[in-house]
Amino acid sequence: MKDELKTHIINYLSLDDVNKDDIKNDQSLFGDGLGLDSIDALELIVMMEREYNIKIADPSKGKEILFSIDTISTYITENS
């Protein structure tokens, strides 16, 4: 699933210059990590809903959930 997640992230955010191998499972996706920002976080919330049928109603919780590939996949497993 983590591999699939990386594909979705790259597609949804048009990260044309990023390879799946560039994204480490425990690396922060935001700030100093992959460098995503607040709009990207909202786009990932859309991705979670469309691809995994998981709603994140409160975007302020999004920060913890979307921190890394590991945290996203844990959340998907726990909520699907």
Added chain:
Amino acid sequence: MFSMKVFAGAEHIISPLGADSETCYENIISGKTGIAKHLLGTQKFSLAQIDRASLQFKGVKSFWRYLLSRSVAASLSKLNDPQEDLAYIVSSAKGEIHHLHRGIFGYGISHSAKAAIGKEKRIYCVSNACISGLLALNMGYDLIQAGKADTVVVSGIDLISDFVVSGFNSLFALDPEQCRPFDQTRKGLNLGEAIGTIVLSKDATIFKEEPVEFSGGFSNNDANHISGPSRTGEGLKKAVSRALNHADITPDFINAHGTGTDYNDGMEAEAFSALGLDKVPLNSLKSVFGHTLGAAGIVETIVSIQGMKSGTMPGTYALKTLGTNKEVNAISAAHNGEVKSLLKTCSGFGGGNAAVIFKKL
């Protein structure tokens, strides 16, 4: 330079609170809001929507064009003689977005504005997100100062659409209830629709009623983020201090942008506080008009001018407890007392911040 005085008057508004500026102002002072729940798509949203039926709008024409031509005509009727060689500036973030399906031919705010005001007229169109209205006022001022126009008619207009509501909804920027600018429980903004028109002129005698003085304004970009303001309000601080220096005043009152979102209101409080304006009474009109995007700068300026003239500034009605990190003097109830000088600000997507100053004559 900047020696010439510029006057502003003949103002007019159509909003959910009334079809002229006086009615809108009186309704606001009496505590009414334009915000109500409306079904859009499959969801209910708190929006400030104009009742088309109350305007006898039949729906055959474009509502956008109808409002623009009606508001411009209403403003011009408040001038003494028919004015020649007028310049027009129309400010709109999304123009006739309802008619996107018509295709690229004839799409664009300039085309729409010419259809409403007249093909042969000299019309400028500003489309710069939420600060469009104040940029349009500034441009009118600059045209007069540079001797390129004597009288400029400035309108700001935006309508509610599925397009805009679904977009702000996807940004989690909307408060499902009435928005609460500067309040500790604030959760987001409400969208609104309105048109405002105001006439700027170097000649005070063209106005039937006494105008106010427009001392111009400035804008600065945050260069920080395309959809969020600089947390410390860098651009807003610069724009406000340039405007205050140019007008050579300390304002008696601030009509802030105050959208009701966490970041915007927090950023504004940072900026006003850093500039030593934390004791100046301040309001936001977003809890009555909603965020009217390209109309916001003009419509809110007009209500503030009405307040200056009558001696009562509207409060920020949904505000109960101040909830910004930096303290500002955001007032919840109406403010009585003479306001000789007014600072109006807006900030928006694309990093823009703008400030304008008006003085009572």
Added chain:
Amino acid sequence: MSKGYINSAFSLKEDCIFWDGEIESMLAPTKLPAQLDAMYKKLVKDYPKYYRMDGMAKLVFILGDLLCERTGICEKYAGEDIAIALFNSSGSYPSDLIHSEAIKEGFAGASPSNFVYTLPNVGVGELCIKRKITGETIFLIEDNFSEDRMSELAELYIGQKKCKAIIIGWVEPTQSEGNHLLLISEEESGLALPNTAENIKNLC
């Protein structure tokens, strides 16, 4: 009162890049987005955010960044002394279409990262971020390319001391073969052309 001087111009038309009115290089005769991507890979390189921009923002970003690079304008002036005023006729039409299609089946179809580009001035914001430009910024809509309005605006901003230098441009991403132009007008003359409508027209 100074009307300003046109000190540098960069344009893209008929698959060619022009500097100060002279052809500098040819681009592969593909669509505009592909041409911009090629310019990005060759000339800008290290700005991954580029790929997430819409067509308009890419156009403003590439032309603007190269103009700043070539002229050194951001080193010459403080960020707050540089203004940007761009014009087009269709606003953010291509991104408007994408958002409008996305919500046809319901609001849940909206993409937040596309929606932010449904404002024509957002590309200007991208250029400001890259180049730390913090002066006046404005986006105006005209029916057609208007050298008169472009020249007038540069004159207003420079004459009214709103900036020391201004990037003025026409950017219309709906026209693949159209003329996209960005130029710098300054208070001071360099090797410059006076800021007149005719000179702007000749550069495009």
